[in-house]
Amino acid sequence: MQPSEPGASGEIHFPNGNRARWVRAAPEAEPRELLHELGLSGPPRxxxxxxGxxxxxxxxLNARLQQLFSRGIARAAAxxxxxxxxxxTQSGVMALMGQGVADRGHRSTLVGVAPAGRVTAPESAAEGDAEPRVPLEPNHSHFVLVDSDAWGGETQTLYKLASTLAGDAPVVVVLVNGGALSKQEVLRAVRRGWAVxxxxxxxxxxxxxxxxxxxxxxxxxxxxxxxxVSDGxxxxxxxxxxxxxxxRLISRELRxxxxxxxxxxRFATYDANAMRQQRIFKRIQFWSLFLGLLGTLAVLVKNALPRLASSPALDLGSQALIVTLAAAVTALVSASSRFKFGAKWIVLRAHAEAIKREIYRYRCSLGGTVEHRPGRLTCEHRLASRMKSISRQLMRTEANLSALRSYTGRIPPPSVVSRGDDGFSALTPSQYIRFRLDEQxxxxxxxxxxxxxxxxxxQWSVIGISAVGTVLGAVGQELWISLTMALVMALTAWLGFQQAxxxxxKYHQAATDLDNLKAWWSALSIEAMGLRRNFDALVENTELVLQGELTGWVHEMKDVVSRLPTQQEKAEPEDKTKTMH
Known part of the structure; x- marks a missing residue:
């Protein structure tokens, strides 16, 4: 190895048979170029x-840490x-990390970043140094040797590489032992929002x-x-x-x-199927109303143009059109009633949001303050139990009448998490407010x-069309009043369906309650914000507000969906069948 100039690169052959690629870098070197030189241009998982x-x-201490590194950290990485x-370097926690990776069969990429002036490799010799050099750890796969003669001179390059490698991937920092240099390194990690x-x-x-x-x-x-301690x-x-x-802890932090x-x-599956059922249901409602209006218009046109009756072909064609439109409306209403698209949409949406609430409760139980924080296994069991209960409730509803289509997209779905939220990390109070409360x-x-x-x-459309109907009646065009009545009934039915x-x-009430919760939290002292019970109260009350709004929507929509077939039947003109004979 001849790492005499920045940009030099090569391969180190260690006595244990391991080979490692190396590159020497100036402190201001572009990290992507260094990674490309090392053959690490692809992003890691x-x-x-x-x-440390x-x-x-x-x-x-060394014997105990050997077990944690080999069977804990190295195994999680593999x-x-x-x-x-x-x-x-072949010292302290780095030596333990190298041995742990070797114990796992060198299945992990292990990159060391060190000052070139303070390390030595098997092929190099250093003479005349004021301080002895430290050998490089022989189980690493790659080294970046920074052009510096001082410990700490490599820190800037280390974090440039870490940020570039991380990209959108999750990062976990492990602190073991450590001194003054490690303190500055941990501070950099905290400022990047990485879990430690x-x-x-x-x-x-x-x-x-x-x-x-x-x-x-x-x-x-x-x-x-x-x-x-405050921000990490x-x-x-x-x-x-x-x-x-x-x-398991490191694996969780790595999503x-x-x-x-x-x-x-499970949330994504319920959510995707709810949106699918909603699209089908809304399309059926739209086409039922639209075709019903067309049917009414066809009847009025037939009655307004007596010459249609004098032409057998035109009369037959108009009757066929009216029958077809009526049959189409009847088929759509029957399909909606038979397949229960509306009911499925409502229950799937309710249970998807129930899963989402439990996800945020789980993430908050892992974050926040240390005081009385539940154990991770306890939190897992609680989440698993709630998921089981929610899924069992769903299977006792209309959703069990058809198979749920699998969701194959990204987890979590990008549309349901806030920007900057990976969906997996433990949440602190400020993160919960930003990612959950403020988002809602x-x-x-x-x-x-x-x-x-x-x-x-x-509403203005209904008023305007009603006024037009009044004018038509005043000028003796009673025949066309039926069309305005049908339009009014259709718009009224759609307005009722929207439950605007x-x-x-309910939205005003929920928004006011969330504003009050945010104000309550902001008024707490710094010490009070650090208490676990206050964080739990914030989370629980926020989720109860969201649950209350959703529960009210579910009850109202179930009532609306159950009344829709009757309303659609009443919307059809009573003389439609009479005019066809």
Whole structure:
């Protein structure tokens, strides 16, 4: 290896038989070019960033960490296809990471970033250095050697690479032990919004962060630690914890949470099928009203033009058209009643939203403050139990009369999560307000404006057509009054189907309740915001407001759908069959 100039690259042959690609880089080097030089231009599925101490660890701590690294972190990386990024030297936690990857059969890409002036490889020799160089870890697959003679000179390049590799992929940072340099590195991760798993009991920085998380002092003198503890998406993992649980924790943070993926998949299935049933139902209602109007118009035209009766061919054609339109309306109404598209749409929408509520409750139970945070397995069992109950309720409704089509798109569906929300990460109070409460509040406000305009247009149309009918009666055109009456009845039926006024009232109430909840939270002190019970109250009351609005909509729509066939029958002119003979 001759890493003498930035841009140089090659391959290192380690005594253990491993080969690793390397590139030397200037601190300002473009990260994409470095990754291309290393053959890592394709984005990884996910990224694990390891931070921590490079100093020698005592024998007892080292033995315990070996299990967590090999059977926990390295196994999670292998099973999730994550790329692992660390300091790359044969010391401290980096040596443990390399050995863990080797124990898993080198199934993971392990990239080390180190200052070129402070490391050495088997093929190179360093003489005359004021400080001894540290050998590169022999189980890494790639190295980026930054043009620097000081520890910490590689940090900027490390985070440039991490940000580029992450892209839209999930990132989890693992902090084990660590010192002053690790503190600055963790701060950079927190500012990027990356989840940080802190191994409590591993010593130094990790224990200091863990202690502050548990005590939650009113003020922290160290500004870096204050920002990390206050703003970080931090999760503690005890040193004595099971390696299997550490693997599951990291897998969850990398969006490999099986129960949450299953919940989103079930929501997406219910949601997609609800929208499909809604489209079919609305089309049937539209064509039923439209064809009914055409039928009425055909009858009026036939009666208004006596010459049609004098021509057998025209008379037969007009009768056939009227019969066909009447039959089409009858078929549409019968299909809607037989296949229950409206009822299926309503129950599927209700149960999809019920799943969504449980997803947000689950994510909030994993986030927020450490105080009284439920265990992850407890949260999983609760979510699984609620999903089971919701699906059983759905199977006892009209939705069980036909098969649900599978959803094959992205999980979660992009249209149902806010920008910046991956749908899987634990939620802090500020994230819950932004991604859930504010999103629903903005939805209600948009719908209030749209429904108000729609209801006004329909009501003015009804008034205008009624006025036209009055004018027609005054000028002796009673025959055409039937058409205006049919139009009024059709618009009135559509207005009733939309339930605009009732929905406006419920949207106003829900928006007001959400505004009040947001105001209540904003008025709390910083200490009160840090209490778990207040966060739980915020989540529970927000979800109850949303549930109450949806429950009212479901009851009203079920009533509307049950009355529609009767209304459509009344909308048909009584003399239609008489005029056909």
């Amino acid at each position: 996910s990224l694990i960033l390891l931070l 101490g490079a100093d020698a660890l005592d024998a007892g 099973e999730t296809g994550a790329l692992v990024l660390d300091g790359g 798993v802190v191994v409590q009991g591993s010593g130094r920085l990790a224990d200091e962060v863990a202690a502050l998380m548990r005590k939650r002092p009113r003020s922290i003198e160290d500004p870096v630690l204050a920002e990390i 998406d931090l999760c503690l993992f005890p040193l004595e914890g099971s390696p299997r649980e550490l693997k 490999e949470d099986s129960i949450l993926k299953l919940a989103w998949q 509040l903005n939805y209600y406000r948009r719908r209030i404006d749209a429904l108000d305009r729609q209801a006004s247009r329909l 006024e009732n929905r406006l009232m």
